[in-house]
Amino acid sequence: MSALGIVGGVVQPVLIVAGSPLLVGVMRQVRARLEGRAGPGVGQPWRDLRKLFGKERISPRGTSEVFRVAPLVLVATTLVVAVVTPFVTTDSAVDPVADLFAVVALLALGAVTLALAGLDTGTAFGGMGSSREMTILALVEPTLLVSIFALSVRVGSTNLGAIVSATLHDPVRVISPVSLLAAVALIIVIVAETGRLPVDNPSTHLELTMVHEAMVLEYAGPDLALVELASAMRMSVFLGLLANLFLPWGIASTATPIALLVGVLALIIKVGLLGVLLAAGEVFLAKLRLFRVPELLAGSFLLSLLAVAASFFLA
Amino acid sequence: MTTPPTTPHTPALGDPVGEHRTALTVASGDLVEHARSLLDQGYRVALVAGHDDGDRLRAVYLFTAADPDRRVELHVPLDKAAPRLPSLAALSFPAGRFEREMRDLFGIVPVDHPLPRRLVRHFHWPQGWYPMLADAGDPPEFGDVDGPYPFRTVEGPGVYEIPVGPVHAGMIGPGHFRFSVVGETILNLKVRLWFVHRGIEKLFQGRRPADAVELAERVSGDTTVGHTLALCLAIEDACRHPVSGHTQRIRTILLELERLYNHITDIGALCNDVGYGILNAHAQRVKEQLLRINDEVTGHRLMRGAIHPGGVTIAALPDLGRLTAIGADIAEIVALALGNTVVADRFTGTAVLTPTQAADLGTLGYVARASGLTTDARHDHPFLAEDFRRTEHTRTDGDVLARFLVRAEEITYSLGLITSLVQTVSGQLTTAATTPTEPRPGQSSGVGIVEGWRGTIVHRVELAPDGTLTRVKIVDPSFFNWPALPVALADTIVPDFPLTNKSFNLSYAGNDM
Numbered sequence: 149m150s151a152l153g154i155v156g157g158v159v160q161p162v163l164i165v166a167g168s169p170l171l172v173g174v175m176r177q178v179r180a181r182l183e184g185r186a187g188p189g190v191g192q193p194w195r196d197l198r199k200l201f202g203k204e205r206i207s208p209r210g211t212s213e214v215f216r217v218a219p220l221v222l223v224a225t226t227l228v229v230a231v232v233t234p235f236v237t238t239d240s241a242v243d244p245v246a247d248l249f250a251v252v253a254l255l256a257l258g259a260v261t262l263a264l265a266g267l268d269t270g271t272a273f274g275g276m277g278s279s280r281e282m283t284i285l286a287l288v289e290p291t292l293l294v295s296i297f298a299l300s301v302r303v304g305s306t307n308l309g310a311i312v313s314a315t316l317h318d319p320v321r322v323i324s325p326v327s328l329l330a331a332v333a334l335i336i337v338i339v340a341e342t343g344r345l346p347v348d349n350p351s352t353h354l355e356l357t358m359v360h361e362a363m364v365l366e367y368a369g370p371d372l373a374l375v376e377l378a379s380a381m382r383m384s385v386f387l388g389l390l391a392n393l394f395l396p397w398g399i400a401s402t403a404t405p406i407a408l409l410v411g412v413l414a415l416i417i418k419v420g421l422l423g424v425l426l427a428a429g430e431v432f433l434a435k436l437r438l439f440r441v442p443e444l445l446a447g448s449f450l451l452s453l454l455a456v457a458a459s460f461f462l463a
Numbered sequence: 464m465t466t467p468p469t470t471p472h473t474p475a476l477g478d479p480v481g482e483h484r485t486a487l488t489v490a491s492g493d494l495v496e497h498a499r500s501l502l503d504q505g506y507r508v509a510l511v512a513g514h515d516d517g518d519r520l521r522a523v524y525l526f527t528a529a530d531p532d533r534r535v536e537l538h539v540p541l542d543k544a545a546p547r548l549p550s551l552a553a554l555s556f557p558a559g560r561f562e563r564e565m566r567d568l569f570g571i572v573p574v575d576h577p578l579p580r581r582l583v584r585h586f587h588w589p590q591g592w593y594p595m596l597a598d599a600g601d602p603p604e605f606g607d608v609d610g611p612y613p614f615r616t617v618e619g620p621g622v623y624e625i626p627v628g629p630v631h632a633g634m635i636g637p638g639h640f641r642f643s644v645v646g647e648t649i650l651n652l653k654v655r656l657w658f659v660h661r662g663i664e665k666l667f668q669g670r671r672p673a674d675a676v677e678l679a680e681r682v683s684g685d686t687t688v689g690h691t692l693a694l695c696l697a698i699e700d701a702c703r704h705p706v707s708g709h710t711q712r713i714r715t716i717l718l719e720l721e722r723l724y725n726h727i728t729d730i731g732a733l734c735n736d737v738g739y740g741i742l743n744a745h746a747q748r749v750k751e752q753l754l755r756i757n758d759e760v761t762g763h764r765l766m767r768g769a770i771h772p773g774g775v776t777i778a779a780l781p782d783l784g785r786l787t788a789i790g791a792d793i794a795e796i797v798a799l800a801l802g803n804t805v806v807a808d809r810f811t812g813t814a815v816l817t818p819t820q821a822a823d824l825g826t827l828g829y830v831a832r833a834s835g836l837t838t839d840a841r842h843d844h845p846f847l848a849e850d851f852r853r854t855e856h857t858r859t860d861g862d863v864l865a866r867f868l869v870r871a872e873e874i875t876y877s878l879g880l881i882t883s884l885v886q887t888v889s890g891q892l893t894t895a896a897t898t899p900t901e902p903r904p905g906q907s908s909g910v911g912i913v914e915g916w917r918g919t920i921v922h923r924v925e926l927a928p929d930g931t932l933t934r935v936k937i938v939d940p941s942f943f944n945w946p947a948l949p950v951a952l953a954d955t956i957v958p959d960f961p962l963t964n965k966s967f968n969l970s971y972a973g974n975d976m
């Protein structure tokens with residue numbers, strides 16, 4: 149465990165927790181402005197969270213501990229990912245956990261726990277949302293694994309820090325077919341995982357079309373705040389992962405203050421830019437019919453498979 | 464749709480009682496034969512109303528037919544102690560629904576009705592209390608649930624139920640939807656409405672016609688002009704009060720303005736329901752412009768206060784230049800929506816209502832026209848002397864796309880109609896501010912038929928000799944169109960329900976008086 153890793157392990161979660169709601173705010177504001185609306189401002193998600201955290205805890209009758217624990221598990225798993233993944237520093241605080249499989253498993257664990265909580269409410273909407281989320285998750289997780297795996301083949305390690313460092317030292321890799329195929333697959337996966345258009349509509353009020361929102365329909369107050377915060381953090385984590393796997397420049401590889409500052413700024417700029425691009429792209433998209441979503445995700449899986457094949461044959 | 468026979472016309476039933484309208488009093492035993500004969504001649508059941516005449520009850524059946532405009536009433540006197548009628552449900556689906564409504568409100572029992580369950584009054588209303596009877600008094604306290612009111616349960620492996628409402632996440636009216644689904648496919652949908660019964664028909668009773676307008680304006684907030692105009696036409700019919708072509712042209716302009724702002728709202732909302740928010744933002748911008756035009760024309764954004772019995776009062780005529788610009792804006796929104804392949808894919812083939820289903824259920828308005836029917840009261844029951852061509856619809860497959868396109872095409876048609884009418888109406892903006900002439904001696908009745916933006920609105924009024932209203936029966940097209948929603952949704956997937964529901968966009972308040 150290096151000093152760099154420890155510093156990263158402290159700076160990264162603070163940055164992600166504080167910045168994620170702002171990222172959501174920026175994305176909503178970009179979309180609002182592009183649609184010709186004034187928008188509520190970048191700080192609105194934080195204001196919403198402050199309001200929700202100030203309310204009393206309340207849970208529906210008949211729910212079990214699963215329902216109450218799920219938001220904590222969701223936040224905790226995302227927080228661990230925020231600590232270990234190379235976002236600001238190439239070294240990780242807990243290096244063995246900064247592994248491709250561990251990170252993907254942690255993110256999946258959060259999603260599955262939330263789906264269980266949706267089932268735990270016993271309402272039709274919770275069950276419906278969970279069923280849809282699991283359908284999407286089952287198609288997304290393999291793609292996520294395989295596409296990052298394609299990048300790890302050349303490095304010979306599934307450690308994310310190692311993959312990022314390797315790209316940093318050999319920038320030509322970014323424009324290889326492997327990288328491009330994996331990047332496209334990963335973008336589709338991230339759109340599906342974070343519940344954005346065209347897979348899910350984050351701003352809908354129509355219960356029957358919801359995926360993510362239907363699962364968390366019964367949450368209120370601080371629990372809802374945790375779920376919302378975790379959703380925002382997952383978005384930052386996914387975008388940060390995407391940014392650093394393909395464009396790692398700026399990331400701190402020494403523990404000097406200047407390098408760390410550059411690392412932090414680089415992450416903010418990269419994730420912010422990706423968020424803005426995602427939000428701007430959403431303006432032109434409509435939501436797919438639910439039964440068309442598997443076709444999209446199957447396409448992304450095919451791309452990730454091609455990336456793996458290419459990484460073996462073009463290496 | 465059955466085409467009405469052109470020649471030779473069977474002589475109209477009964478005595479003339481109003482514009483294009485005859486009435487015949489029949490015994491309850493002869494009702495079915497008369498109804499069958501009328502329906503065979505191409506008439507439809509437009510309205511069925513119960514009446515409390517003091518010593519006895521009376522059911523009135525209004526049948527209408529188009530081309531030429533014909534309206535026939537059958538009056539059936541009933542014994543107040545045991546009011547019973549033979550059911551027409553086997554002949555006409557809407558008649559069966561009217562009978563259930565009449566039973567709930569008047570206690571008139573339809574004999575041999577295939578579905579003799581409550582419709583208007585929910586199970587928490589006490590049985591044996593009929594709100595429309597003259598001696599009903601104040602509504603009793605709601606007590607315990609009076610008898611079961613079960614939903615049809617669908618059983619089988621993997622079938623589960625999704626209950627939605629009556630309180631919804633969006634700003635819409637109250638309705639309970641019970642989906643029985645397998646996976647995501649809807650096997651059965653039961654819509655339970657009637658959560659907003661306001662007793663508005665009873666509030667009309669005893670009012671002077673001029674005081675009734677404010678109620679008609681509030682029957683359904685988005686159909687202010689449609690309902691007010693139907694009521695005024697009915698009152699003018701009852702008073703035999705002729706209204707000038709000039710007045711009717713201005714009224715038609717208002718009616719089309721109402722159609723415009725509601726249709727563009729729906730077009731935006733349909734885009735929003737498939738996640739294409741930017742078009743909704745622009746549709747709302749256009750809607751706001753239209754509401755401001757309404758405000759300039761009538762002094763009210765929803766055009767309240769403009770139409771009154773015997774006349775119409777407006778402040779200005781709509782600015783044609785701005786309307787033309789709005790028309791171009793709307794055309795662009797529609798083109799952008801259909802140009803997006805995902806939007807087109809979501810609309811196409813979703814929730815198909817076949818022409819047979821649409822005709823059998825008696826659907827009206829854009830729902831009917833999207834399924835290939837030609838029903839349109841602007842042509843079937845015109846109150847305007849001028850004859851305008853019917854809107855031609857390019858797509859009549861009965862899916863969401865067809866209902867979307869019918870609205871878009873009606874917007875173009877309405878803009879054209881407004882333009883040509885504004886050019887013929889010049890100068891005089893206020894007509895006959897006075898109420899109509901005294902009603903004819905004795906009891907008189909009148910019928911007003913208007914093609915509101917949702918479809919054909921029918922009002923039937925009865926006036927006492929002193930000119931006060933004794934009975935107003937209001938039929939909104941939503942009453943006919945609601946049963947079509949579950950039919951169209953069979954084998955549709957649950958996430959497509961909100962889109963389908965929006966494409967029908969039926970009124971909760973207009974359905975439940």
